Amino acid sequence: MMLAPSSSPVVGLGIPALARVLVVESRPGSLATAVVGLESQGLSCTRVRSHREALERLQFDSRFCLCVSDLVEDDEGRRSLYFKFPEMSWVVQAPRDSVPPMRAQDRRVRGSQEELLDVALTALRAHPYDARILDVMDQALGRTWVPFGALKGAHFVRRDARILDGIAAVVEVAGRDVWGRVVFSASEKVLFRHVRRTLGTDPASVDDVADAAGECANRLAGAIRRHYRAHGLTSSQSAPFMVIGPGARVTPISGAPGLVVEHRSERGDRVFFEWQLGNRPRTDGRVAYGQLPTGEVVFM
Amino acid sequence: MARSELREALEDAYDVIEAKNGAEALSRAGNEAFDVVVADINMPVMGGIEFVRLLRGLPSHAQVPVIVVTAESSDEVVQRGRAAGVNAWMVKPLSPSGLVNAVERFAPSLDTAG
Numbered sequence: 001m002m003l004a005p006s007s008s009p010v011v012g013l014g015i016p017a018l019a020r021v022l023v024v025e026s027r028p029g030s031l032a033t034a035v036v037g038l039e040s041q042g043l044s045c046t047r048v049r050s051h052r053e054a055l056e057r058l059q060f061d062s063r064f065c066l067c068v069s070d071l072v073e074d075d076e077g078r079r080s081l082y083f084k085f086p087e088m089s090w091v092v093q094a095p096r097d098s099v100p101p102m103r104a105q106d107r108r109v110r111g112s113q114e115e116l117l118d119v120a121l122t123a124l125r126a127h128p129y130d131a132r133i134l135d136v137m138d139q140a141l142g143r144t145w146v147p148f149g150a151l152k153g154a155h156f157v158r159r160d161a162r163i164l165d166g167i168a169a170v171v172e173v174a175g176r177d178v179w180g181r182v183v184f185s186a187s188e189k190v191l192f193r194h195v196r197r198t199l200g201t202d203p204a205s206v207d208d209v210a211d212a213a214g215e216c217a218n219r220l221a222g223a224i225r226r227h228y229r230a231h232g233l234t235s236s237q238s239a240p241f242m243v244i245g246p247g248a249r250v251t252p253i254s255g256a257p258g259l260v261v262e263h264r265s266e267r268g269d270r271v272f273f274e275w276q277l278g279n280r281p282r283t284d285g286r287v288a289y290g291q292l293p294t295g296e297v298v299f300m
Numbered sequence: 301m302a303r304s305e306l307r308e309a310l311e312d313a314y315d316v317i318e319a320k321n322g323a324e325a326l327s328r329a330g331n332e333a334f335d336v337v338v339a340d341i342n343m344p345v346m347g348g349i350e351f352v353r354l355l356r357g358l359p360s361h362a363q364v365p366v367i368v369v370t371a372e373s374s375d376e377v378v379q380r381g382r383a384a385g386v387n388a389w390m391v392k393p394l395s396p397s398g399l400v401n402a403v404e405r406f407a408p409s410l411d412t413a414g
Contacts, residue, residue, distance in 0.1 A: 170342065172370075174371040174391065174392045174393055179371060235393075236393035238392060239303075241340075241342060243344055250342070251341075251342065
């Protein structure tokens with residue numbers, strides 16, 4: 001299979017701009033090399049000395065996409081962190097095998113700080129949670145859904161492939177540096193009401209409201225692309241396609257978690273904007289950045 | 301590229317038959333013979349990989365070349381596609397000429413076949 005590209009990896013492409021990393025460094029200097037490496041990629045690192053201090057910090061400053069830690073103890077502080085901030089990925093330097101089990105999305109590194117840095121960057125690439133993209137999503141959903149009069153709701157990360165409500169419109173975003181998928185979801189009832197309010201007509205069928213959902217997904221994908229383009233990451237978007245029905249699924253790209261922004265109206269109607277940023281594993285199993293060619297045919 | 305753009309890219313040289321999803325394509329393949337199939341992976345009703353797997357079960361299409369055009373590029377999905385019987389994989393965005401070149405690798409155009 002001709003999947004292995006010849007170009008060298010471009011580390012850092014696709015990592016959300018200004019992504020923030022929490023560094024739990026119990027032994028001063030133990031993660032210094034990794035921190036320098038992360039900061040050289042333009043990432044902002046905040047250092048604390050313990051899980052308890054991390055917990056205190058996160059009470060008023062919760063938007064970290066990754067925690068890099070040299071603490072392997074499964075103490076109450078770490079359990080609280082897991083419980084309260086499930087969107088944050090973890091990379092833990094653990095020289096011994098006897099560390100407690102961690103969540104599936106977390107990484108354990110037994111080797112050098114260089115290896116830790118590599119794993120941390122990989123985790124960031126696969127976990128696009130940062131304040132900037134959330135703001136972009138919130139604003140885009142607000143603008144797209146103005147007639148609905150929705151208010152900001154929850155932000156969350158999920159890996160479930162099932163669509164969040166009865167109708168989902170999906171737009172794929174693809175480019176050399178950014179790959180992902182925008183999913184706009186709402187119930188049939190909410191979409192019927194939306195079409196009536198915006199167009200002043202009664203939709204005749206589900207197809208009519210599905211078109212409206214597709215238009216919303218188109219606009220949201222445009223907002224995502226503009227955000228990345230502002231950071232020099234260009235992409236194109238596909239025409240929307242619809243997934244309809246309870247239990248219907250949209251396969252996640254590369255196992256990357258979906259970042260979801262929810263808006264809800266005063267009457268309880270909800271709409272969801274999900275952004276799944278994909279990564280592209282190389283054939284040797286490691287994650288590569290900006291490698292696989294787009295627009296070229298790969299014969300199998 | 302949307303389905304209409306795929307059609308525009310190919311219809312100068314080929315007879316192009318469209319289907320909205322895997323289920324419809326499978327239904328048509330049961331009644332007609334095609335020289336090449338171009339399919340997306342993420343489709344409503346029936347996805348591309350399931351479609352290719354079932355298509356390979358039709359004697360008339362067991363060997364027909366299948367080109368996937370998709371934004372999907374994860375190794376896991378590509379491997380599943382290969383296992384199902386996909387012959388070529390193209391990652392969006394792509395140019396019309398790129399698609400035509402890929403199809404030409406598998407099937408003669410109407411001009412040259414005539």
